[in-house]
Amino acid sequence: MIVAERETPEGLLVAVCDREVLGETFESGEFSLTVTEEFYGGDDAGEQEVTNSLARATVANIVGEKAVDLAVDEGIVDEANVLEVGETVHAQLLRM
Template sequence: MTAMLLCERSTPEGLLVSVCDADILGETFEDGSLSLTVDPEFYDGEAATESEVAASLASASVANLVGTETVGAAIEAGFVDEANVLELEGTLHAQYLRM
């Protein structure tokens, strides 16, 4: 089980949440013209459990999620539909937006 890193930021538009699997922090994943860097300035945060991630997503206006465990936790909690998940070099990425 990989640790997840959770970061919350208050913005004028609401709560911005970023979560990633700890073991991919700083990595870059590519697929054709798509490139995703798990930038520590954006994704580094506190170690979190699946229930803490779900609680944060419940309050989020926008969330960026990277990593197999992180995206899996968001799917399990009902925040992300598996059909809307991108895969880049074997790593999962999803975004969540509350309208």
Template sequence: MLLKERDTPEGLLVSVCDPDCLGETYENGKVSLTVTEDFYGGEDAEEADEETVLDSLHRAAVANLVGEETVRVAVEAGVVDEETVLELEGTLHAQLLWLR
């Protein structure tokens, strides 16, 4: 999985995607999601295992997740409710917002 963290005034923003999703655009009706190099990849992104991704998600204020493996990890860990996951042209997308 590709993991990218950014510090913002509102807290830590985390983006995670399956590597094969990078550069792709997924749609479902009026919803469209482009998995850009700028937001999900680039020099600041790192390849991460499940433990690293979950650590980052627990520290995040907000997170964006794309891809079957990435979303599965978050759902199985109880970080994302499976009922809130969107399916966009065969891939999965979830957003996470911690209210602290």
């Protein structure tokens, strides 16, 4: 998996994706999701590193089966809030 962290005025923004989906575009109806290097590009990370980043995140975007499954398994994202987009899955997190 790849994880990118950015400090923003609103808090920590974390982007996580499976390596296989980086650079890909997925579509579902009128919805399109492009997993860009600019936004999702970051460091290779194992499960513990991804979990730690997501646990600290104020906002997170997560794309790919492995990344989203990990977030669900760790109780960070509710499975009911996972979206299927074309051939992948996507979840967002917002802590207030």
